[in-house]
Amino acid sequence: MLLDSHRAHFDGPPALAGWKAWVLVAWIVVALAAYGASMLSWF
Amino acid sequence: MFSSLISLLALATINLAAYALGRPVAIGLGLDREDQLTRGVWSVVLGLIVAATALSMLGLMGILYRSLIGVLSLSAAFAGIGLLATRRQMPGEPLTSTEGTQACSSPPPWMARGFALLAGAAAAAALIAALAPPTAGDAHCYHLELPKRFLAEHRIVYLPYNDNSTFPLLTEMWYLWALALDGGVAAQLVHWEMGILCVLAAVLLATPIVGRSWGWVAGALVLLTPGINNQMSAPLNDVALAAMCTLTLAAWWRAAVNDESPRWYVVAGMAAGAALGTKYTALVWAAAMTPAWLWTMRPVARRGTLLRGTAVLAVVAMSVGGVWYVRAAWYRGNPVFPFLVEVFNAAEIQHAPVVGSLPEHKAPLGQSPLGWATSGWQATMRPDILGGRAHQLGPVFLVALPGLLLVRRLRGMGLLLGVAGVYWTVWYLSRQNLRFLFPLVPLLSVAAAWVVAEMRRMPQTPRWVAHAALGGAMAVIAVVAFLRCGDRLWVALGGESRHEWLLHNEPSFAAAEIANRLLPASAKILSQDYRTFYFDQLVVRESVYRRETRYDRQVTRPAELSTQLRLRGFSHLLLAETIAGPGIRFDPTLSRLVDEQAQADRHAIQVLADYHFRDSDGTLRRYRLAALR
Numbered sequence: 057m058l059l060d061s062h063r064a065h066f067d068g069p070p071a072l073a074g075w076k077a078w079v080l081v082a083w084i085v086v087a088l089a090a091y092g093a094s095m096l097s098w099f
Numbered sequence: 100m101f102s103s104l105i106s107l108l109a110l111a112t113i114n115l116a117a118y119a120l121g122r123p124v125a126i127g128l129g130l131d132r133e134d135q136l137t138r139g140v141w142s143v144v145l146g147l148i149v150a151a152t153a154l155s156m157l158g159l160m161g162i163l164y165r166s167l168i169g170v171l172s173l174s175a176a177f178a179g180i181g182l183l184a185t186r187r188q189m190p191g192e193p194l195t196s197t198e199g200t201q202a203c204s205s206p207p208p209w210m211a212r213g214f215a216l217l218a219g220a221a222a223a224a225a226l227i228a229a230l231a232p233p234t235a236g237d238a239h240c241y242h243l244e245l246p247k248r249f250l251a252e253h254r255i256v257y258l259p260y261n262d263n264s265t266f267p268l269l270t271e272m273w274y275l276w277a278l279a280l281d282g283g284v285a286a287q288l289v290h291w292e293m294g295i296l297c298v299l300a301a302v303l304l305a306t307p308i309v310g311r312s313w314g315w316v317a318g319a320l321v322l323l324t325p326g327i328n329n330q331m332s333a334p335l336n337d338v339a340l341a342a343m344c345t346l347t348l349a350a351w352w353r354a355a356v357n358d359e360s361p362r363w364y365v366v367a368g369m370a371a372g373a374a375l376g377t378k379y380t381a382l383v384w385a386a387a388m389t390p391a392w393l394w395t396m397r398p399v400a401r402r403g404t405l406l407r408g409t410a411v412l413a414v415v416a417m418s419v420g421g422v423w424y425v426r427a428a429w430y431r432g433n434p435v436f437p438f439l440v441e442v443f444n445a446a447e448i449q450h451a452p453v454v455g456s457l458p459e460h461k462a463p464l465g466q467s468p469l470g471w472a473t474s475g476w477q478a479t480m481r482p483d484i485l486g487g488r489a490h491q492l493g494p495v496f497l498v499a500l501p502g503l504l505l506v507r508r509l510r511g512m513g514l515l516l517g518v519a520g521v522y523w524t525v526w527y528l529s530r531q532n533l534r535f536l537f538p539l540v541p542l543l544s545v546a547a548a549w550v551v552a553e554m555r556r557m558p559q560t561p562r563w564v565a566h567a568a569l570g571g572a573m574a575v576i577a578v579v580a581f582l583r584c585g586d587r588l589w590v591a592l593g594g595e596s597r598h599e600w601l602l603h604n605e606p607s608f609a610a611a612e613i614a615n616r617l618l619p620a621s622a623k624i625l626s627q628d629y630r631t632f633y634f635d636q637l638v639v640r641e642s643v644y645r646r647e648t649r650y651d652r653q654v655t656r657p658a659e660l661s662t663q664l665r666l667r668g669f670s671h672l673l674l675a676e677t678i679a680g681p682g683i684r685f686d687p688t689l690s691r692l693v694d695e696q697a698q699a700d701r702h703a704i705q706v707l708a709d710y711h712f713r714d715s716d717g718t719l720r721r722y723r724l725a726a727l728r
Contacts, residue, residue, distance in 0.1 A: 069102045072553065076505040077561035078645075080554075083500050084568050086480075091494040098488065 100593030102284070107305055108482050110288040113150075114143060115179030116172050121146025121642035128362045129471070136311075140299045141366065144346060148373045150418060151272035158255035159422075165250065168279040168694045177441070198338050204551070205312035213570060217577045218319035222295065222326045227422040230591035231285040231289040233632070234605045235333035236683075237316070240629035241266070244276035247632060257430050260643045262437055265434050267423035267432050269376030270333075270336040273640050283632065285596075286334045293339040294331030298322050301541035305548060310438055313548045320544035324541035326482075326490040327540055328534060331582070336377050337490075337534040343374035344384045344538035348518065351388070354408055355395045356514065362410035365415055372419020379435055380535055381420075387522035390513050405463035413725070442640045451703035452617055461530045471527050475500075476589030478533060481686050486532035492540070499547040506553035516544050533632040586715075606712040608633050615707045620669060625664060626673035627685045628722070638673065651688050661727045674723040676710070682718030693725065703728055 109152070121142040125131070130141050157163050204215070226658035233243060241263040249255050258264040270293075277285035299317040305314030321327055330338050347370040348370040354363035392409065396402050424434040433443035440448050462471050463484045465476050475497055483493035501514070519542045526535055554565050584591075590600040601608040611633035614624065622636040631638035644652055650667065654660050674693060675685050696703050 059453055071558070072505065072556040074558050074561075077565075080502045080505055081555075081561040081564050081568075083501055084565055087498045088494055088572055090499070090622040093480060098483070 102597055103593060104199060106230065106281050106288055106496055109277060109285035111291065112172055112280060113147075113285075113289065114178045114185075115177075116175035117143050117146030117150055117179075118177035119146065119175045119182055122150045122179075124149060128366055130366070131359055136299070137303060140296070140303060140346075144296065144373075145366070147169040147273065148269075148369050148419060150276065151269045152374070154272040154275060155255065155422060155500050158275075161254035163249055163253045163255070163275070165279045169277065171281060178204075179297055179538055180692045187722060200350055204555075206316055208556075211312070211315070213247070214316055214319040215574075216613070217573050218298075218322040218576040221580045222331075224584045225291055225294060225328050225331040225656045226288075226579070227591045228584040228587050229463065230284060231587035231595045232590070232599075232601050232605070233287050233334055235335060236630060238283075238287075239333045239607070239632040242271055242336060243274055243278070243286055243632045246271045246278055246286075248637070249275060250278055251635075259430075260639045260647060262326070262643060265423075265427040265436055266362055266607075267378060267420065269373055269420065269423065270339045270348070270378075273332060273339075274334055283315035283334070286522060290334045290336075290338060291331045293342050294322070294327060297327065297345060299539060300342050300349055301544050302543055302674050304345055305545040306350040307352060308515065309498075309549050309552060313552050314545075316551060317541070317544040317548035320386075320495060320547055321541055323495065324544075325493045325495070325576055325579070328580050329489050329538075330534065332584070335534075337537045339711060340374055340378045340380060341540060343370050343377055343698055344381060345541040346370040347374055348388065348539065350679055351412070352511075355392065355405060356511065358401070361408050361411070363405065363569050368412040368415025369419055369538065371416035371463060372421075375416055375420030376423050377420075380538070382435075383529070383535075384538055386525060387518050389519055391518050394514060417694045424677070427503070428710075460530070462528075464531050466528055471524065474523070474527050474531075475487060478536070482533055486534055490533040492533060492536065492663045493576055494549055495569065495576075496543045498569065499550045499574065500543065500684040501549035502553070503546060506550055510551060512546060515545060519543060519546075556620070596653065596682075604629065604715070605633065606675075606714060606720055606722065609671075609710055609712070609723050610708055611635075613724055614671070614673075617707060620668065622670045623668050624671045624673050625669045625689070628673060628675035636671075639669070645686075645688060651692060657692070657699040660692045660696045660704065661700075665727050670727055671707075672723075672725045673725065674719045674721075674725065678719040678721055680714070680718030681716055682714055 121144065123143045124666065125142045128145075130138055133141075154163070156169070157167070163532060166546070175574040200275065205211070233239075241261075245258075245261070245264060245268060247596050248258065255268075257408060270290075273289045274286040277289050298321045301321045302311070302314040303319040305311075309317070327338055327341070347367050350363045350367035350370055353359045354361055356365065371381070371385070392405075396405055427436050428434040431444070433448075434438060436444070464474050470477075478493055479487060479492060480723075481495040484489045503516070519539050522539055523536070551569070554562055573637075587600075587603075589595045590597060602612075606627055607630040611631075615633075615635045618624075619637055620635055624634065624636055624638045624645065626638045627641050629640050629642075631640075648667075650663065654663055672689065672693065674690050676690055677684050693704060705728055706723055706728045707726055710721065711721050712718060713719050
């Protein structure tokens with residue numbers, strides 16, 4: 057995906073697949089939790 | 100309150116004058132048919148660049164007088180008011196397409212309002228902090244100290260014992276302008292405005308990629324980057340550099356990627372010149388853009404146009420920003436001093452070692468493929484080892500950008516990420532300080548905005564979880580920005596005078612006040628502390644002076660110190676010692692020599708001030724201002 061910038065705008069399904077959505081959500085939660093923990097460790 | 104209003108009025112004067120200067124340039128470059136935001140941003144930016152160049156010319160000619168700057172500024176500001184009152188749009192449709200991609204509709208109203216609210220709160224917090232008098236260390240030794248000195252001398256003087264004096268100083272010309280009209284707070288407000296320009300630059304950059312409405316989301320993410328938001332309230336130059344680098348890319352994109360008018364190369368050249376004139380880091384940015392430039396050269400039919408355009412861009416950029424490199428080469432024999440001293444100053448550094456360009460302690464993440472791969476995580480989680488928490492990027496990019504692997508492809512995103520990837524890699528291989536990553540923030544914000552846009556295509560439950568998590572993180576960032584400015588709110592509103600506030604918050608201020616009352620303007624002070632902005636007299640940094648002259652080795656008997664220093668032109672000393680706490684440690688050489696002399700002859704040095712100051716981090720320092728007899 058990263059370097060293939062000249063593909064059309066519309067290639068891809070109309071909705072993000074469920075597993076992709078949950079993978080992204082899991083990453084968001086884990087990364088935010090880790091960041092929150094590191095912030096708390098500063099104090 | 101009155102002081103704050105005067106400072107805001109000075110900022111308004113600068114902007115009106117910049118608009119008056121930049122509007123004709125923008126029209127001449129054919130930007131009159133652009134949409135209102137594009138026209139407005141470029142008119143002010145081009146005017147600021149013209150003004151900084153004019154001020155640097157006045158400085159090189161030795162006619163930097165406050166009265167002259169004031170008269171010229173007011174005249175231009177009134178012209179700007181006239182232009183605004185009579186402005187009209189050229190007939191026809193705007194040339195800028197604000198639609199961008201049609202891959203995703205605009206953000207829903209609740210999301211647009213949420214981003215506007217949080218970004219507005221962050222901008223307001225930075226504004227409150229910027230309305231308090233400047234206390235940032237680098238501002239005191241460099242960003243404000245140099246323009247203050249230039250104004251006092253009426254010319255851009257060379258200061259051999261200030262390593263920063265031959266740096267690119269275009270941003271400092273804006274600060275000089277603000278100092279001439281008002282003072283340090285107005286200069287601080289100029290950098291706050293650079294943050295706003297960085298946001299608008301992100302919007303302009305994002306428009307052809309994700310569309311104007313999601314471009315505003317990208318702009319909001321720039322404002323909600325803690326490092327950017329924090330530095331907007333201090334007169335440094337990293338945010339200014341980020342704004343100019345982004346504007347360069349946005350203008351270049353219009354010419355080279357969108358294949359629009361070649362006049363955009365001239366616009367890009369002016370912004371690139373401003374970036375080069377702001378900080379050496381702009382050279383890394385130029386290197387990062389090279390692969391993208393080569394990518395655009397793939398179609399053989401376009402190569403001639405692209406090469407000519409690039410040549411124009413380079414010539415304009417060197418014309419605007421090159422003067423600072425020529426000046427450094429003239430005085431230091433090195434256009435990028437103190438970088439590459441091993442190449443340009445090999446003979447000098449043998450007897451007076453300057454800190455090397457790329458010492459190992461500037462790369463705390465190491466330099467290995469694994470370290471590079473995990474550097475995004477480390478940069479988010481451990482900002483304290485990468486220049487400090489004040490410069491941190493915050494969690495949003497680490498959280499959102501991996502989502503690019505899961506969302507749809509988007510025209511232009513690969514090119515944008517290519518520039519960002521090369522810049523990040525050069526940063527990783529050179530000086531790993533988070534503030535040097537600020538030019539990447541608008542690019543990463545555009546990419547993150549696309550991920551947020553694609554979240555709308557998620558099934559409902561994960562979509563709400565993702566929105567809630569990201570929204571909560573950004574709300575925390577906005578709240579922290581407000582809490583951070585809490586100790587400055589009262590002085591910003593005028594409830595406490597700036598003088599009183601500085602006595603409590605700036606360690607060098609009491610000494611500066613005594614010096615300004617008792618000492619003649621011709622006095623010359625040798626100082627262990629580098630915080631010298633509030634002194635009216637010439638203050639020389641002892642550490643650099645000792646490195647260059649080794650004066651301490653010529654003091655063979657303690658009683659000689661005072662005589663030796665007087666023979667060298669110094670009349671006073673500012674001694675600074677850290678007694679306790681985590682703050683910076685000053686080299687004790689001068690304090691030791693003074694104490695030894697005081698034991699041998701207590702009349703040789705007269706102490707004018709002797710006080711202790713406890714900083715906000717708990718550090719306890721002792722300051723002494725002394726006259727040499």
